[in-house]
Amino acid sequence: MLVGVDLGTGSSFDPTLDELALLAESAGDEPVARLISRRKAIDAALYVGSGKADEIKELVVLHQAHCVIFDQALGPAQQRNLERHIGVEVLDRTGLILEIFAARARSHEGKLQVELARLQYLATRLVRRWSHLERQRGGFGLRGGPGETQIELDRRMIDARIKSVKERLAKVKRQRNTQRRSRERHGTFRVSLVGYTNAGKSTLFNALVKARTYAADQLFATLDTTTRQMYLEAAQRSVSLSDTVGFIRDLPHGLVEAFQATLQEAAEADLLLHVVDGASPTWLEQVQEVQRVLREIGADDLPQLLVFNKLDLIDEEARPRHTADHYELEPGRVVPRLFISAAAGVGLADLRAAIAQASIDADNPRDAGPADVRFTRIDEAMEPPDEVPLEAAPEDLAEREPEDANDVEHRSRPRAA
Numbered sequence: 001m002l003v004g005v006d007l008g009t010g011s012s013f014d015p016t017l018d019e020l021a022l023l024a025e026s027a028g029d030e031p032v033a034r035l036i037s038r039r040k041a042i043d044a045a046l047y048v049g050s051g052k053a054d055e056i057k058e059l060v061v062l063h064q065a066h067c068v069i070f071d072q073a074l075g076p077a078q079q080r081n082l083e084r085h086i087g088v089e090v091l092d093r094t095g096l097i098l099e100i101f102a103a104r105a106r107s108h109e110g111k112l113q114v115e116l117a118r119l120q121y122l123a124t125r126l127v128r129r130w131s132h133l134e135r136q137r138g139g140f141g142l143r144g145g146p147g148e149t150q151i152e153l154d155r156r157m158i159d160a161r162i163k164s165v166k167e168r169l170a171k172v173k174r175q176r177n178t179q180r181r182s183r184e185r186h187g188t189f190r191v192s193l194v195g196y197t198n199a200g201k202s203t204l205f206n207a208l209v210k211a212r213t214y215a216a217d218q219l220f221a222t223l224d225t226t227t228r229q230m231y232l233e234a235a236q237r238s239v240s241l242s243d244t245v246g247f248i249r250d251l252p253h254g255l256v257e258a259f260q261a262t263l264q265e266a267a268e269a270d271l272l273l274h275v276v277d278g279a280s281p282t283w284l285e286q287v288q289e290v291q292r293v294l295r296e297i298g299a300d301d302l303p304q305l306l307v308f309n310k311l312d313l314i315d316e317e318a319r320p321r322h323t324a325d326h327y328e329l330e331p332g333r334v335v336p337r338l339f340i341s342a343a344a345g346v347g348l349a350d351l352r353a354a355i356a357q358a359s360i361d362a363d364n365p366r367d368a369g370p371a372d373v374r375f376t377r378i379d380e381a382m383e384p385p386d387e388v389p390l391e392a393a394p395e396d397l398a399e400r401e402p403e404d405a406n407d408v409e410h411r412s413r414p415r416a417a
């Protein structure tokens, strides 16, 4: 059962709970009910009022839910009190994201990072695991009772574990830095895909390098960075392309820190492809969240192409007229924007050309102003490639030329054999 609490502060409140639902599904849960509560202030004991907690309990029983997930961050005591009150497991968004990360991490470094974040989360919640012990021994008010000793012991074990994981992480990082420096000597132009989770980064990565990276309709399908070489005809060179972990609003603090290494890779790229789910009603908030995190890791001033993906999901009337234009990312900062469908293979030729151009520009820095981009008329670009017969005669293709040839660069269509 999903619960959202509207405190009237706006920013991180999602009235639909859709993202939380997707997170829950990504963790293998099946949301059966949603409830929104409006409050002026947080209740210290239960986060929501006790009447609302009763209502949640009724719904839990009605739907036979085994877990309640809050979209807002609960304090350890609130979580414990809610569990007692409702009688089933209570999680918050942070706990949920940690679960997903723990299940998905694949690389050695990724696993260490997740373990660190979980230990840090656990350290603040120890009191919950041992409170039953205190009660059993009548430890209330008795300082130094067995319960408290157990907490101390546990905390010391966790602190020791945190220390050891940190040391191992530092070692892995040193190794990675050495590898990176040797890459730097080769002078490869580095391109990183960044963007909100589920925007389609991995799908685009696969389409561009013809690799098979795990892409799925789940949040945080990708946790580790994958890098491949990509050859660009227009620039006559190979560049490296990296797929990275997705961003999300209110990422648990421990994870932001823990994943700095992964994000830092993005920060060291020569060009960012900022992928946006153009069909999402909240794409603007997602772009802003990604920009915020990029600022945090010092990557906000890197050259950027805004890649609006999932064009195929946008209604025909609402579609842009061309595959590219310019977009004011922040006041005074205009970047090229390209419209594509990674899944349908639309707009990829223009995107490749834009990446090639950016790599050429990097070698020959020009004066300020956003780079020019080549574009194709959207109705031309949207034609599925396989509708053009491979054996088409030149005059067949000529018929499809747009009336105003100056208006349109015409290259996304597959060439006739």
Ligand SMILES: Nc1nc2c(ncn2[C@@H]2O[C@H](COP(=O)(O)OP(=O)(O)OP(=O)(O)O)[C@@H](O)[C@H]2O)c(=O)[nH]1
Pocket (backbone or CB within 6 Å): 195, 196, 197, 198, 199, 200, 201, 202, 203, 204, 214, 215, 216, 217, 218, 219, 220, 221, 222, 223, 244, 245, 246, 247, 309, 310, 311, 312, 313, 340, 341, 342, 343, 344
């Ligand atoms: N209709 C449509 N679906 C797309 C497109 N691109 C990606 N998708 C779908 O969107 C979902 C998410 O795609 P991914 O490539 O896994 O997204 P991601 O940005 O790598 O996500 P994380 O790794 O979770 O951060 C998948 O179900 C894709 O099939 C597109 O152009 N059109």
Ligand SMILES: [Mg+2]
Pocket (backbone or CB within 6 Å): 201, 202, 203, 214, 215, 221, 222, 243, 244
């Ligand atoms: Mg991915």
